[in-house]
Amino acid sequence: MTWLRRAAVPVLGAGAGLVILTLGLALLGYDAPAALAALWRGAFGSWYAVSSATMVRAVPLMTIGLGLAISFRAGALNIGAEGQFAIGAMAATAVGLATGGWPAPLGLTATLLAGVIGGAAWILVPVALRFRFGVLEVISTLLLNFVAEALISYAVQGPLQEAKGTYPQSDAIGASVRLPLVPGTRLHAGFFLVLGLGVVLWVLFRRSVWGFRLRAVGEAPRAAELAGGIRVERTVALALLGSGALAGLAGAFEVSGVTYALYQNLSPGYGFTAIAVALIARTDPIGVVVAGLAFGALDAGAAGMQRDAGVPAVAVSIVQAVIIVVALLSVRRDPAEAPS
Amino acid sequence: MDPIIGFVAAAIRIATPLLWASLGEVIAERAGVINLAVEGSMLVGCLAAVFGALSGDPWLGVLAAAGAGMVVSGVFAAVAIWGRTDQIIAGTAVTLASVGVTGMLYRQLLATHGAELQLPMLGPALFRQPAPTYLAFTAVPLVWWALYRTTAGLRLRAVGESADAARAIGINTRWYQTIAVMIGGLFAGLGGATLVLAQVGAFAERMTAGRGFIAIAVVVLGRWHPAGVLGAALAFGALTALQFVFQAMGLDVPYQFFIMLPYVIALGALTGVAGRVRPPRGLGRTVP
Numbered sequence: 001m002t003w004l005r006r007a008a009v010p011v012l013g014a015g016a017g018l019v020i021l022t023l024g025l026a027l028l029g030y031d032a033p034a035a036l037a038a039l040w041r042g043a044f045g046s047w048y049a050v051s052s053a054t055m056v057r058a059v060p061l062m063t064i065g066l067g068l069a070i071s072f073r074a075g076a077l078n079i080g081a082e083g084q085f086a087i088g089a090m091a092a093t094a095v096g097l098a099t100g101g102w103p104a105p106l107g108l109t110a111t112l113l114a115g116v117i118g119g120a121a122w123i124l125v126p127v128a129l130r131f132r133f134g135v136l137e138v139i140s141t142l143l144l145n146f147v148a149e150a151l152i153s154y155a156v157q158g159p160l161q162e163a164k165g166t167y168p169q170s171d172a173i174g175a176s177v178r179l180p181l182v183p184g185t186r187l188h189a190g191f192f193l194v195l196g197l198g199v200v201l202w203v204l205f206r207r208s209v210w211g212f213r214l215r216a217v218g219e220a221p222r223a224a225e226l227a228g229g230i231r232v233e234r235t236v237a238l239a240l241l242g243s244g245a246l247a248g249l250a251g252a253f254e255v256s257g258v259t260y261a262l263y264q265n266l267s268p269g270y271g272f273t274a275i276a277v278a279l280i281a282r283t284d285p286i287g288v289v290v291a292g293l294a295f296g297a298l299d300a301g302a303a304g305m306q307r308d309a310g311v312p313a314v315a316v317s318i319v320q321a322v323i324i325v326v327a328l329l330s331v332r333r334d335p336a337e338a339p340s
Numbered sequence: 341m342d343p344i345i346g347f348v349a350a351a352i353r354i355a356t357p358l359l360w361a362s363l364g365e366v367i368a369e370r371a372g373v374i375n376l377a378v379e380g381s382m383l384v385g386c387l388a389a390v391f392g393a394l395s396g397d398p399w400l401g402v403l404a405a406a407g408a409g410m411v412v413s414g415v416f417a418a419v420a421i422w423g424r425t426d427q428i429i430a431g432t433a434v435t436l437a438s439v440g441v442t443g444m445l446y447r448q449l450l451a452t453h454g455a456e457l458q459l460p461m462l463g464p465a466l467f468r469q470p471a472p473t474y475l476a477f478t479a480v481p482l483v484w485w486a487l488y489r490t491t492a493g494l495r496l497r498a499v500g501e502s503a504d505a506a507r508a509i510g511i512n513t514r515w516y517q518t519i520a521v522m523i524g525g526l527f528a529g530l531g532g533a534t535l536v537l538a539q540v541g542a543f544a545e546r547m548t549a550g551r552g553f554i555a556i557a558v559v560v561l562g563r564w565h566p567a568g569v570l571g572a573a574l575a576f577g578a579l580t581a582l583q584f585v586f587q588a589m590g591l592d593v594p595y596q597f598f599i600m601l602p603y604v605i606a607l608g609a610l611t612g613v614a615g616r617v618r619p620p621r622g623l624g625r626t627v628p
Contacts, residue, residue: 024441024444028444028445028448028449029448030448077428077429079428079432125607129607129610129611129614133610133611133614133615134614134615135607135610135611135614136560138374138376138428139553139556139557139560139610140607140610142376142550142553143550143553143554143557143603143606143607144603144607145550146549146550146599146600146603147600147603147604150596150597150599150600151596151600153596153599154594154596154597157594157596158594269436272432272436275429275432276433279429311444312443312444312447312448314439314440314443314444314545315440315443315444316440317436317437317439317440317443318437318440318441318444320433320436320440321433321434321436321437321440322437324429324432324433324436325419325423325425325430325433328419328423328425328426328429328430328433329419329423329425
């Protein structure tokens with residue numbers, strides 16, 4: 001597949017999604033041109049919009065998307081990234097508040113690690129349920145999203161609530177556990193960390209035994225086990241744990257780089273958007289980075305649309321859904337090679 | 341009210357929308373299609389119920405919800421079955437779109453005067469249960485009969501077990517799956533209508549709160565059988581309704597833990613039956 005054809009799919013998807021959105025907006029009596037203009041301004045209108053809206057919103061999408069790329073490669077679906085993100089954010093907040101007095105790099109590392117561990121712990125339940133009891137991870141990860149939501153709601157009104165006790169939110173974490181910002185913008189260091197992660201994964205996927213195992217297990221588990229001597233269950237379990245860990249890291253990035261505190265509804269659906277990101281990128285890490293930026297622009301534009309044109313940001317999930325569908329249709333297997 | 345009657349009423353109230361959605365999902369999954377868009381069908385059904393009922397007749401709301409649920413599942417069928425794509429991701433995408441569509445429509449058309457909106461409700465029929473409850477319970481033997489005692493039902497189950505074999509004997513697998521999914525969507529829409537017109541009385545964004553996903557768990561618990569699903573939905577309703585008993589007992593537990601309860605119960609129940617139930621052999625498999 002040429003690069004041109006690869007790029008055609010997302011562009012086609014985004015185009016189709018935007019056309020559908022425009023029609024919907026016009027039908028509902030919104031000022032569609034004004035809404036689209038606001039969408040563009042919100043994403044690309046200025047250097048500040050690009051650096052502090054689009055790129056900032058791309059960080060969680062790229063981070064979660066890289067994790068999903070790992071699990072997709074192993075043929076496992078994790079549709080609970082939304083919950084892992086939330087638990088990661090909660091763990092990072094708790095640790096960030098506790099380690100605010102530590103020397104800067106130590107406290108920050110502990111905060112980010114807490115997110116990683118929180119996200120991995122949250123997916124450990126579905127992983128254990130799948131391999132001990134055979135419960136489909138699709139249903140269990142989905143159900144746990146709702147449990148995580150309720151848990152965050154409890155945390156911000158209970159143990160993690162701000163000292164004042166007025167709002168359902170945590171206290172702000174200290175300056176030493178915050179990710180540094182690029183001067184003049186709201187772009188935090190998490191962006192560069194995730195870029196590095198993308199490159200590392202790109203190399204690992206291509207050059208390492210682990211990368212080969214993932215693909216073998218994802219594409220032909222029986223052959224991988226019988227001919228390759230690969231422990232399939234272990235490989236899939238670790239891939240799922242990895243995707244949970246990265247979703248948790250995304251939650252930690254959000255707290256430590258953007259909000260500095262835990263709120264309810266920290267994520268406007270990053271966990272689901274990231275599915276589109278990983279899918280569009282065909283699980284290629286560099287593709288995830290590019291697709292993450294594109295979807296970050298869409299999210300930033302949606303916020304701009306809500307602010308300037310009064311169109312609810314949730315409308316953009318229609319565009320996202322259309323992009324997922326177009327991506328699905330483009331990656332579907334040739335009937336000849338489909339498993340029988 | 342007598343606490344026991346209150347508990348039973350709550351159990352049935354929680355079970356009814358789930359029963360609708362999971363009965364519909366049984367039909368789809370028996371044809372080999374796992375339909376996560378059932379959540380979207382329910383949600384769009386909720387909003388359609390409001391619009392339909394605004395005409396003054398709640399039954400028009402029921403009709404609108406059924407139609408809307410069917411349209412949503414039709415979109416899913418087009419992508420997953422006719423487009424031969426991954427059913428799980430296609431279902432997730434359609435549900436995502438449903439959240440966007442309902443959010444947009446609701447905010448533009450209803451939100452401004454939503455508070456004072458008075459919907460005509462489906463009042464209590466026999467024994468103080470609203471009509472959709474009786475309809476749902478009546479649908480159980482009907483679905484059973486259709487699946488197990490008709491030729492179409494036999495063929496549908498054959499498609500779910502082995503699409504290749506079914507096609508070999510001349511069954512149009514794609515149409516069987518499409519129709520099964522769309523009937524499933526219709527049922528999910530009715531579940532949404534029940535929620536709005538017999539219980540809540542209003543629309544709220546994301547109001548289905550994962551009931552469609554719980555319904556998929558209920559289908560597993562009910563072993564892909566209509567009677568089993570009835571039992572599983574009622575058991576689930578009863579376990580969830582226990583929270584009202586606990587609250588009445590004055591247990592000092594934060595309310596968020598009661599919110600978590602249904603999902604945790606569903607997970608626990610799935611774990612309990614796992615390994616002892618067998619899904620249709622072709623479930624979730626993309627048919628070329």
